[in-house]
Amino acid sequence: MIQSPRLPGIFSVGLKLWLILLMVQLSNMLFGMTITIANVVLPQIKGTMSVSQDEASWSITLNLVAAAVATPLTGWLAGRLGWRFLMFGTVLGFTLCSLLCGLAPNLESLIIFRVGQGIFGAPIMPLGQAIILSTFPRHLQPTAIVLWGVGAVFGPVIGPVIGSMMAEAYNWRAAFFVLVPVGIGTLFCTWFALADYDRSERDRFDWLGFITLSAAIIALQLIFDRGHRLDWYDSNIIVGLTFIGCISFWIFIIHCCFANQPFINLRIFLDRNFSLGTVISFVMGTLAFTGLVLFPSLLHDLRGYPDSIIGLLVGSRGLGNWLAFLVIIPLTRLAPRLSVASGLLIQAFASYMMARFDLNVTNFDIVWTNMLLGFGQSIAFTPMAILAFATLPKLRVTEGTTIFTLMRNFGSSIFISLSVLVLLRSTSENYSNMSENISMFYESNVLPVLPVQWQLGQNLGLLQLSLEIEKQASMIGYINSFHLMAIVAILATPLAVLMRPVPK
Template structure:
């Protein structure tokens, strides 16, 4: 009788955990998709809003800045008002803002609604991670992070494909409307199955620290987003934003270590695994989003792929990530987590090396295979990294910790995209100038009799065609250089794994301390 009751309770608990997982994963996927789904629809929005290229970019910038600023307060808001209550408000607000973005009729309207969407969506990923870690026992955290990681990683990867399909066959507004049914289901599930946490009504909010960190993050996002268009430090705007970012961050650090009730507890950064985990997730952010930012224009501009075909070619890397995460969920209990992260880093570096071998005639099969390999690598990094980062962190820091984890991934993505795009532009110009220097009338190969008629540089059309070919070759080499930089970035951070402690080792150490 007793065993039957226990079995029933266990079954009920497993069912409840499953429904909780489904509910919060819907919210996670919804937010993760929106980091990239709107990118491919920008040209259509630009025409609909009669906006310039720089003006329409604010549709992306406003979301990124709002999300970056509102991610750090997630820990305080959850402690003050309750995690479930905050989760419900975030999902409801994000869904409503998505609907407003879809019905916007002017540029100021959609930018304002994207600001709201970013502000409400900022807490969805860290809250979902914290809820999963609390819902599942510690021995099942690897499997829980595998499920969570699928949503976080697959969202940005599948975003361009889904966005391209919706824009091509329906309308750019459906890029936002698709969030409404998903958000409604997620909200209903959270209301029914997620447990509320205890609130700390007496907790003091550090407005000064929050303001300093918000200005620093906002200035960083602005200078990264606008640096390329403003020619970086030749612009007073970029200089001012850099100075604001550095000064406010320095003041925030001083305030954090001296204030009685700082915005972020210094104890959060005393855990070695957590700090190193932040470094690794920063690199993951660079590789994941920078690669996804480079490949669509590479496929469309250099290889001539249509938008929808480019999205379909990129989709299999999501399948690679999904397969890896499902496998990792089973291996995490039996294999040293650090070895899995090392394997993932190695696969990622190998895929980037293969991408440095691309040329103008690279086959679709090769592109798909490198994408799948990179997806497997990132899958083997993300889930074990999420597990080991929080394996030794004090439970009371969990919500703040997940917020910082999400923030570092987003900042890594912003820096990665900005740096890689800048390198691409500068290297293309330098390589173009270098290649053109070889095209002189004193070389035998440059004589009209040695060139195809379409490259006869004595005619206007021939000179334009030859210049176009040289530009494409310079751009191709610049893309390969970017892939090489990312490959070496992955290789350089590998030794940091030696500084991470295994969760099993930490548990054993705690047991010894308890015996003493």
């Protein structure tokens, strides 16, 4: 019986590859920390700057929009600057913007510096993924991608814990300052890990394609962010943004079809695995950060939890991510499509169970549902990334990872805005519906056994009841947002089955 030769394992690679792996792990951790740190201190930002829920969420959504817009620049910048200088520059700019976020005097300046974080942080994940796929042998890529994902998971895990503790001990600004030493350590590792040999001949940049795509993305994001406040299409601003977005996207598609060297080569979508993987990446983006935005406000505003407890509860999702690492590699090798489908279904189930929460939800329920959500995300993401690039030519890898990350960030930003919209709209409608049945003139609502502060004949009683109705209406809004997460995950599950198997 003839046996195939045994391929060398991950521990047989040289020191250079291990240093590269450490570098991309640190950079991923830095990028992941800033997202979850900002989420967990969102209630403090609301209170300190006296802004509403949707206004405070701009610091999250516009950061992701900036990352989505700047992500397509990664391939061109990598060709012009090389891996070393591009990664070093992005980490340096990202670290400086983190410092400035902590020094921001108002919401406007905080949003500007958060946008800077998004722009400088945009190349981190696609460039790191491209470096892994280009430097590691194909048979080691699943293992390398899993180890690369350790940083992406570790950052969001420790981000809420460290950020909430720093915010409770000092204030929300300290949560951004803690990113600075991590960024400095990443700079040193980046300089010594990467050699400057990765420049290409592609010097021409398609500015028309970049501008039109950016305009379309920004217009769509602003429509979701400002639509509720401006009463949608009763506002000329929303009508104008819709017109700009549609025209910009139409010009972008036509230009990319006929340009000699387009900003994004649309022929890359002829690869079935990559196209399906990109759609699933968009869905994974919608599920990745929405809960991280909703839970801190839910626990702070409706349950009165301190920041440190909120950080621990939200960070429990990372435990599910870590547990998934025990099975990701064998699942990716044996049944990657089944792993992707199972991960999406697990996320759908976890979201559905979150939609069954009420104001009496226990800490245990919050922890196990978040752990299950994190477990599903991890066992779906790695095999999905492997399948998406399995049939893609090596020359298209950097461009592919750029589009891949763009769709993930864009999915996150759009769905966060959509979830906040559902929350606000549901809260308003349910408050109106429930308050219609409350009146001091309804004899059925006047109970003599109630304490004075709850009697409807007293102003204090009406105020207390109004606050309770507002809490119940807000909880219904959160439940509707969790239902939306479950529906999106279920709809994306069949796409995993349509992907081609990984070639041996």
